[in-house]
Every structure is written in structure tokens, then in C-alpha cells.
């Protein structure tokens with residue numbers, strides 16, 4: 001692949017190649033290395049995140065997918081210092097050259113809602129119910145861009161306009177309960193944009209919304225991203241949403257990333273047995289109707305993980321080598337852009353075999 | 366296993382079924398009186414052994430329909446008949462006798478179970494209420510058999526709901542619902558709270574049990590993929606009314622109504638690939654308190670014409686297909702998809 005020069009600004013990146021995604025040689029915007037989280041459960045700590053390595057490039061959409069409790073949310077909450085005193089965070093999270101783990105609270109406050117913005121599944125609970133929309137956006141504008149008074153109000157109106165809220169001027173004076181769920185999510189996005197973020201972390205941003213409203217919000221996120229060049233970490237349990245939006249996908253299981261690959265390739269041919277099982281278990285609208293394949297059993301609880309691969313008890317390919325230590329995330333043989341955490345990758349992703357000799361002889365006969 | 370529709374009367378029929386609620390809107394001193402039309406005149410049949418999928422967005426009346434069918438709420442108009450007789454709503458003896466024959470599976474298995482009772486006791490509970498003729502030992506044997514049928518292990522009999530996973534809890538709920546060999550199951554988002562890998566287990570289980578026992582089901586889900594997997598027939602609801610009906614393949618692969626077209630195109634699928642064309646509707650789903658006049662979909666409809674604002678399109682039927690849209694009529698008779706302009710389609714691959 002040709003190496004592209006680092007673009008002068010995120011806007012240039014998208015001006016040059018709107019659909020091509022980030023330049024491969026650019027230094028990542030954010031890098032998580034060996035990120036761990038331990039929760040205090042009274043007597044002792046339980047590890048919920050077991051060393052997550054992830055990167056996200058400028059302008060890129062990283063999809064993070066996995067079942068409930070696998071650590072999708074705490075990965076980013078830990079990186080941003082949002083887990084509270086009951087959690088012990090280890091490892092490293094570097095954002096644009098700055099280490100976030102152990103950073104002073106004031107520094108983190110400046111970054112959060114500014115260059116790094118977050119939106120959550122339930123906009124109604126993330127917004128302050130007793131404060132008018134305009135005031136809430138205004139606070140963010142004051143904190144991160146030093147705008148006040150008239151200028152702040154004008155900018156807040158422009159942002160509401162931008163996220164597709166009709167009658168923006170009037171909406172500024174309304175309270176969150178006066179808006180629908182879809183509109184509140186737009187308000188959340190407007191607040192996130194107030195700090196002109198380089199990275200937007202969207203944790204299940206459309207899970208609480210109806211299908212037609214979800215389509216609107218995903219479209220909006222896509223447009224905003226193309227316009228501003230911000231990177232997007234999109235967390236979702238919905239494989240369809242991830243397939244629709246992501247450039248690259250990380251699949252998590254039991255507190256670890258177990259596969260990471262460009263989106264198209266992951267969905268076409270997942271390497272890790274869990275990722276394969278997940279896709280086979282999903283019914284589809286298109287194609288012939290088939291009986292669903294199931295993954296037996298359920299996810300092990302964080303306090304009772306096996307010593308080896310956390311998927312071993314459910315895996316159709318389990319073998320002795322799987323049960324000694326958790327397999328590390330490593331390049332997939334023959335596909336260096338992809339990584340998977342499975343001890344038996346070599347056996348599972350065999351290159352296509354040459355046509356057997358026997359057949360050729362039969363043809364000749 | 367398609368049921369033979371011609372050979373028998375439907376198990377369940379709904380005719381002109383409606384449920385309205387009086388509400389107060391902000392405005393004036395005491396607020397303004399208004400009517401919320403949760404279900405606003407729907408007709409459907411369900412044959413014995415058939416699964417009818419009911420889809421639509423939140424607030425469109427799916428769950429109210431379920432409650433009406435089960436006799437949990439009284440209709441404001443119209444009626445539901447089960448096996449030829451109206452479904453009683455008084456929770457008296459008639460209702461209880463009928464409830465043996467129709468059972469419910471909800472979205473949240475933990476909420477549906479009693480936290481203080483071991484699961485085997487909960488599975489046997491309907492037997493205790495409705496089958497006093499059975500001995501205690503017989504009831505225990507039947508509970509054990511049900512546990513086996515839904516894939517729970519005998520050693521789990523003494524477990525409490527909180528000691529089980531979400532998928533196992535839903536199995537308990539299913540086992541309990543099947544205890545009395547019901548003819549009808551009403552399933553309201555039965556797998557929505559479950560993770561994908563567990564969801565597939567529960568869907569396969571329901572398929573197997575149906576093949577074995579032949580129950581009919583009203584299967585409510587917002588997830589079109591799940592409905593396609595399970596249903597023999599699909600009805601799409603919008604603002605308290607059925608706007609389209611047909612086989613899953615017809616409704617999901619050749620939707621007629623503009624709303625169904627949008628819903629289908631908005632359903633995310635990992636197999637559809639990235640940035641595929643999608644119909645994005647403008648505006649929010651409207652409030653059922655102030656449903657628009659004419660076609661209630663008209664404010665969001667990309668192809669609405671003047672007539673749509675004043676004239677409500679009736680649900681027209683042709684064989685197994687039905688649609689309520691002025692523009693879904695083919696020139697030579699029959700139905701054709703309402704033609705959507707390309708301007709309504711966004712996100713097509715660059």
C-alpha cells in the first residue's frame with residue numbers, strides 16, 4: 001500500500017479521500033495498550049478487562065462489538081478516567097501523544113467533552129432534566145471554546161440546526177422531556193460537537209431508538225464525520241450497525257479483544273471461532289432461511305474465568321493447547337491486517353487447498 | 366409446516382379491535398383532554414398452529430394487541446374470539462379456564478419469574494392451579510419432562526432465577542408457558558433482552574417445541590430478522606393499525622407500503638455490507654395521541670399525495686396479501702409497491 005503523507009488537518013483528509021478511510025501510515029490518534037480494569041468487590045478485586053490493545057486513527061470508524069458485559073463500555077470509560085474509585089485501572093491509553101491513565105483530573109476534564117466526546121445509549125439520563133437544552137450546550141461551549149452570551153447562543157442554535165433539529169431557536173428553550181428520544185440523541189450529539197472533538201466515543205447510540213430513527217442518527221453521524229474528520233469509536237452489540245458503519249472492527253469477549261480486522265473481511269470470513277459462531281447465530285432478512293447455528297452455553301462470569309481461553313467451554317474447536325493460558329491477540333496467518341486471539345488459528349484458517357490430484361486423474365480417464 | 370387454512374376455523378380472530386385511553390395533554394388549567402388510540406381498529410386471523418409475526422416501532426400498539434388477545438385489557442371497540450368464543454376480560458372463572466389454553470412469554474424473564482421460588486416449582490405452578498387432578502408426583506414428573514424439553518438440566522431444578530443466565534431464565538419461562546399444552550402462545554419480544562448467541566438457542570428451541578406440540582403464536586418483535594426466522598405470516602403496525610400483511614418473504618423482500626419499505630431498508634444486517642442504500646424517513650414517529658388525519662403515515666411518507674392528508678386508505682386484501690396505501694395499487698388491479706423516489710434513498714455506496 002502506498003504511504004500517504006500525514007494530512008495537515010482532519011478536514012484535508014476527508015477532502016482528499018472521503019470514503020477511503022484513514023491513511024495507513026498516520027500515527028494513531030488514540031492507542032490503548034494493555035489496558036486493565038479491576039473492580040473492588042469488597043474482599044478482593046475482580047478483573048473485568050484483561051489487557052486491551054486497540055488503536056484508532058484520525059477520521060477512522062472503529063466498531064467495537066460483543067455481548068453484554070464483555071467490556072465494551074468499561075474500555076473507554078477506563079481510558080477517560082470515568083470509572084470512579086471502585087475501579088483500578090492499569091496499562092496505557094495515549095491520546096494524541098498524551099498519556100491519559102494517571103492524568104490529573106483537571107487535564108482529563110479539559111479533554112472530555114472537548115477533543116474527546118462521549119455519547120451514550122440513553123440520552124434522556126445523560127441530559128440534565130431540569131436545565132434547558134440551550135443552557136446545557138452553552139456550558140459545553142463556554143468550557144471548551146470560551147464562548148458566552150450571544151455568541152454561545154448563536155453557536156448552540158447552529159449546532160442544533162446541524163444535527164437536524166427543526167426550529168432550533170425555539171428548542172434551545174425547551175427541556176429534555178419535551179423532546180423525543182431521537183431528538184434528545186441529536187441534542188447529545190450537538191453537545192458532543194460543541195467541543196469540536198477529534199474523537200467521538202458513541203456507546204450504543206441508537207440501541208434505545210426505533211429502526212427508522214436509528215437510520216437517521218447513523219446517517220447523521222456519518223455526515224458529521226465526513227465533514228469534520230473526527231474519529232468515531234462506535235460501540236454496539238448489533239453486528240448490523242457495526243457492519244454498516246465501521247472501517248475496522250474489534251470483537252470483544254470476556255474482557256478481551258478476540259478479533260480485530262477490517263470490517264468487510266471480518267464479516268465475510270471471521271477467523272476466531274467465537275466471531276464465526278456469532279455471525280452464524282444471527283438470523284438474516286436476505287438469503288435462504290436456514291436453521292440458526294447456536295453457540296452452546298453462556299459467557300463465563302468475570303470472577304470464574306477458566307485459566308485458558310475464555311471461550312473454551314463453548315468452542316467447537318477446543319483442544320488441549322487452549323486450556324493452559326489465554327491465547328494472545330496475534331496476526332492471522334496469511335492476513336497480516338487481521339489479528340485474532342486463538343491458539344488454533346493455524347489449524348482453523350488454512351489457506352485454500354490445491355485441487356486434489358485424484359480428481360484430475362479421474363477427469364483425464 | 367404451513368397450517369392448512371381451508372380445513373378449519375381460525376383459532377383466533379380479531380375484528381375491529383381497538384383500545385383507546387383517555388389522557389390529558391399540557392395546555393389550559395387542567396390540561397386538555399385527548400384520546401390515545403393505542404390500537405385503532407385491527408382485523409386479523411390466526412390459524413391453528415400458525416405463527417403470526419407482529420412488527421412495528423415502539424408505541425405502535427403491538428403490546429396492547431397482546432394484552433387484548435389475552436384478555437388483560439378490555440377492547441374499547443371490536444372483539445377477539447378464541448376458538449369461536451369471545452375472550453372474556455373479567456379475570457373470573459371463564460377467563461381462567463381460557464388462560465389454560467393461551468400463555469404468554471415476555472421480554473424480561475427475570476421480571477416474569479418469582480425470585481423466591483426454585484425454578485422447578487415455578488414450572489409446575491400452572492399444573493398446581495389448573496390440574497388439581499394430578500398427583501404431586503405426576504406434577505413433579507411433568508415439570509422434569511418440561512425442563513428436559515427446554516434444555517435445562519435436572520440438577521438445575523432447585524436453582525433460583527437469579528442463579529441462572531438470561532437464556533436459561535427464558536427457558537424456564539417457556540417451560541412454564543408450555544406446562545398446560547397451550548394452543549396459543551403470545552410472545553412479546555421474547556428474545557430482545559438476550560445476547561445473539563443465546564437468542565439463537567431460544568429461537569431454535571421455540572421452533573423445535575412448535576414442531577412437536579403444534580402451538581399457534583402471536584410473535585411480537587421489533588427485529589425483522591427474528592420475525593422472518595419464526596413467522597409464517599407478518600403484519601406490520603403503524604400507529605395502532607395494520608398497514609401491511611403477507612408472508613415474511615413477501616413483506617420483507619417486496620414490501621408494498623412506504624413505511625414497510627423504509628423499515629426493511631433501515632434494518633441493519635451484517636450481510637448487507639457497508640453503506641448500502643437506505644430509505645431514511647424524515648421526522649419522528651408521531652404521537653398516538655394526535656394521530657394525523659387521512660393516512661396517519663402521511664407526514665413522514667416520501668410519496669404522500671394530496672389525497673393522503675384527508676382520506677384514510679383502507680386495508681385492502683387480496684389472498685394472503687394486504688396493504689393500506691393509496692399508491693400501492695397496481696394499474697391492472699392487485700398490489701404493487703408504492704413507488705419511492707430516488708431522493709428518499711440515502712447512504713448508497715460511493
Ligand SMILES: Nc1ncnc2c1ncn2[C@@H]1O[C@H](COP(=O)(O)OP(=O)(O)OP(=O)(O)O)[C@@H](O)[C@H]1O
Pocket residue numbers: 039040048066067068069070071072073074075086237302
Ligand atoms: N462499577 C462496576 N463495578 C463492578 N463491576 C462492573 C462495574 N462496571 C462494569 N462492571 C463489570 O465489568 C464487565 C464489563 O462491563 P461493561 O459495562 O464494559 O460491558 P459492556 O460490554 O459494555 O456490556 P453491555 O453490552 O451490557 O453494555 C461486566 O462484567 C460488568 O458487570
Ligand code: SF4
Pocket residue numbers: 272273274309310311312313315316317318319321322327341342343344345
Ligand atoms: S483458543 Fe481454542 S478454545 Fe479458544 S477459540 Fe481458539 S480453538 Fe477455541
Ligand code: SF4
Pocket residue numbers: 622623624660661662663664666667668669670673678689690691692693703
Ligand atoms: S396512503 Fe399516501 S401517505 Fe399513506 S403511505 Fe400511501 S402514499 Fe404514503
Ligand SMILES: [Mg+2]
Pocket residue numbers: 072073074203
Ligand atoms: Mg455497555
